[in-house]
Amino acid sequence: MDMDIQSIAVLTATLAASLLVYQKWAHYRGSGGLPYPPGPKPDPLIGNLRQIPRKKQWITYGEWKKVYGDVVYFTAGGKEVVVLNSAQVAVDLMEKRGAIYSDRDQHNMQKEIAQGKVIHFPFMKCTEEFNLHRKVVNTAFSIPASRKYQPCQEKEARGLLGRLLESPADYPKHIRRATGSIILTITYGHEVTTDDDALVKLNEEALAHNIVTFDPTNFLVNFIPWLKYLPAWAPGAGFKEYARVAREYGRMTADIPFDEVKSKIAAGTADSCYVTNLLAENGKLTGRNDEESIIKVTAGVLYGAGSDTTAMAIKAYLLAMLLYPDVQEKIHQEIENVVGQDRLPTFTDMDSLPYFHNSVLESLRWKPGAPIGIPHALQRDDVYDGMFLPKDAVIMANVWGMLHDEKTYPDPSRFWPERWDGRFPDARDPRTYAFGFNRRICPGRHLAFNSLLIILANVMAVFKIEKQRDEDGREVEPIYDLEEAELFMPFVECSITPRSPASVALIRSTMA
Numbered sequence: 101m102d103m104d105i106q107s108i109a110v111l112t113a114t115l116a117a118s119l120l121v122y123q124k125w126a127h128y129r130g131s132g133g134l135p136y137p138p139g140p141k142p143d144p145l146i147g148n149l150r151q152i153p154r155k156k157q158w159i160t161y162g163e164w165k166k167v168y169g170d171v172v173y174f175t176a177g178g179k180e181v182v183v184l185n186s187a188q189v190a191v192d193l194m195e196k197r198g199a200i201y202s203d204r205d206q207h208n209m210q211k212e213i214a215q216g217k218v219i220h221f222p223f224m225k226c227t228e229e230f231n232l233h234r235k236v237v238n239t240a241f242s243i244p245a246s247r248k249y250q251p252c253q254e255k256e257a258r259g260l261l262g263r264l265l266e267s268p269a270d271y272p273k274h275i276r277r278a279t280g281s282i283i284l285t286i287t288y289g290h291e292v293t294t295d296d297d298a299l300v301k302l303n304e305e306a307l308a309h310n311i312v313t314f315d316p317t318n319f320l321v322n323f324i325p326w327l328k329y330l331p332a333w334a335p336g337a338g339f340k341e342y343a344r345v346a347r348e349y350g351r352m353t354a355d356i357p358f359d360e361v362k363s364k365i366a367a368g369t370a371d372s373c374y375v376t377n378l379l380a381e382n383g384k385l386t387g388r389n390d391e392e393s394i395i396k397v398t399a400g401v402l403y404g405a406g407s408d409t410t411a412m413a414i415k416a417y418l419l420a421m422l423l424y425p426d427v428q429e430k431i432h433q434e435i436e437n438v439v440g441q442d443r444l445p446t447f448t449d450m451d452s453l454p455y456f457h458n459s460v461l462e463s464l465r466w467k468p469g470a471p472i473g474i475p476h477a478l479q480r481d482d483v484y485d486g487m488f489l490p491k492d493a494v495i496m497a498n499v500w501g502m503l504h505d506e507k508t509y510p511d512p513s514r515f516w517p518e519r520w521d522g523r524f525p526d527a528r529d530p531r532t533y534a535f536g537f538n539r540r541i542c543p544g545r546h547l548a549f550n551s552l553l554i555i556l557a558n559v560m561a562v563f564k565i566e567k568q569r570d571e572d573g574r575e576v577e578p579i580y581d582l583e584e585a586e587l588f589m590p591f592v593e594c595s596i597t598p599r600s601p602a603s604v605a606l607i608r609s610t611m612a
């Protein structure tokens with residue numbers, strides 16, 4: 101029997117309404133009658149997709165906090181998302197209940213890249229395999245283990261000074277080379293000696309390609325799962341080729357440097373590094389006979405995770421120095437009083453530089469590198485403050501919002517190292533948020549903080565960071581956006597000049 105248009109419209113409307121009623125019923129039943137956390141009103145079928153901002157989500161989540169409170173719930177493309185908008189909630193859930201709040205959500209694109217077997221632990225769920233990989237990495241980057249890397253960090257800090265002296269305008273490139281070399285030396289004993297080092301190039305290319313896959317909204321297959329059944333040549337299946345290349349980069353960045361170290365071990369020329377030290381354990385670390393492959397794949401993620409993150413934090417600090425010349429002078433004076441003008445700062449000076457130390461802490465608070473961290477996922481249903489939080493929900497900690505909460509950090513947009521001198525006893529150390537939480541907390545945080553200390557102390561000792569001047573000698577106001585993640589920030593122009601002829605001589609003496 102043919103149906104007229106009116107009947108079709110009535111039937112479609114009835115089906116859509118039934119689906120909505122079913123969704124609401126399933127939602128209610130799943131929660132055992134408890135309310136979900138409040139959140140923006142979803143659209144039928146697509147949830148809150150329209151309301152999710154493409155940029156600076158942390159600012160929008162902060163706005164939502166004013167309306168909905170510290171725990172906000174929304175849905176996106178079939179995913180349930182819970183935003184934690186206060187330090188208290190993050191401590192209560194991410195820390196105290198970290199055993200169930202430390203999973204990762206694996207989206208379809210990641211599964212496509214991994215082809216069923218996720219081998220890089222930052223993307224793994226909290227499985228036994230994940231625990232083993234973390235154990236291996238934690239051993240190598242504990243506080244005492246990280247101290248062993250200090251000579252390498254001091255050396256790279258000195259190398260950076262020389263390059264800044266020669267071409268200061270290229271400072272982002274020089275910073276990346278220093279942070280990349282630190283990771284490659286520590287991981288593979290591979291010191292970077294030229295600007296076009298093949299291993300750096302490979303890792304940078306891999307990172308540029310793979311970083312796009314971290315954001316689930318970049319690929320339609322994350323929202324329309326059946327696309328994965330399309331053959332690779334079909335229209336709409338471009339993600340398959342993208343995934344294949346990502347997989348190949350993953351393989352090369354793990355295999356090439358690892359094989360290089362093994363050849364050096366065989367030749368008796370290998371320097372001590374993450375790979376050699378762990379291989380020397382001979383399987384005792386994990387008790388598994390495939391320990392070597394665990395060492396290889398864990399080594400393969402370190403450059404991607406540790407190089408740019410540290411470089412971004414250094415650039416954020418330099419931006420603060422540009423905008424707060426009085427703070428910069430105070431830091432320089434402190435360093436000069438302790439170190440003098442005849443030598444450069446070393447790690448042994450750090451305990452005598454409290455103002456400088458606090459300025460590094462302040463930069464992690466003022467402009468955190470990962471404003472919403474890396475999302476976690478919830479392993480089982482949970483109830484918090486009378487609200488139902490569903491299993492598999494993506495959990496996002498609004499790190500930016502916590503570190504810019506004016507109740508804890510008065511005048512939060514101001515770069516103010518003095519706030520760490522004890523006058524605000526409730527101000528929590530920004531490292532407790534900026535490096536993530538619990539079982540997922542950044543394993544490289546001690547190494548990273550040490551890199552920041554030694555690199556920045558050296559730069560502050562001998563250079564002055566100032567606004568650029570135009571042809572008429574007028575200061576050029578830097579273009580920057582404090583609320584934007586450093587990752588998306590354009591290059592901030594500034595002038596980096598040695599403080600005195602003595603500074604030049606000191607830098608040159610390290611370049612010989």
Ligand code: HEM
Nearest residue numbers: 222405406409410413469470474535536537540542544548
């Ligand atoms: C200033 C520099 C750095 C910052 C701000 C930073 C921040 C972070 C954050 C926010 C996370 C997510 C934690 C979570 O999910 O709760 C993370 C994870 C991670 N970081 Fe860092 N990181 C830095 C440097 C490093 C370095 C130097 C390394 C390597 C030596 C490293 C290795 C990793 C790894 C492997 C993970 C994944 C952990 C997991 O999923 O279990 N990071 N980092």
